[in-house]
Amino acid sequence: MASDTLSISKDLRAAGFNEQQANALAMHMAGIPANPASREDLALAVSQLESRIDQVESRLDVRIDQVESRLLLKLGAGMAAGFGLVLTAISIGVGVILNQLG
Numbered sequence: 001m002a003s004d005t006l007s008i009s010k011d012l013r014a015a016g017f018n019e020q021q022a023n024a025l026a027m028h029m030a031g032i033p034a035n036p037a038s039r040e041d042l043a044l045a046v047s048q049l050e051s052r053i054d055q056v057e058s059r060l061d062v063r064i065d066q067v068e069s070r071l072l073l074k075l076g077a078g079m080a081a082g083f084g085l086v087l088t089a090i091s092i093g094v095g096v097i098l099n100q101l102g
Contacts, residue, residue, distance in 0.1 A: 005030045 005026040012022035037045075 005023075008026035008029055009019075009022040012025055013019060017025065
């Protein structure tokens with residue numbers, strides 16, 4: 001479709017439109033793309049976007065699982081260290097009590 005608004009307007013006036021109508025319609029027609037997207041084009045674009053979203057979702061799931069694993073390891077290490085401190089404190093306390101008794 002031609003985007004020359006002047007020639008479109010002249011053609012419309014020659015076909016019986018008044019100048020205001022011809023100019024308004026010509027301006028509108030000039031803004032219409034020459035090759036608008038077809039339903040198939042849009043369906044393909046939507047399909048590609050859905051595929052990319054699925055890929056991103058899969059990558060996020062993997063990363064979340066990795067973070068959960070690291071967090072569990074750190075919590076486990078912290079609990080082990082805490083348990084070790086408690087055992088050390090108990091053994092020191094028992095040692096002090098035994099020294100006092102013995």
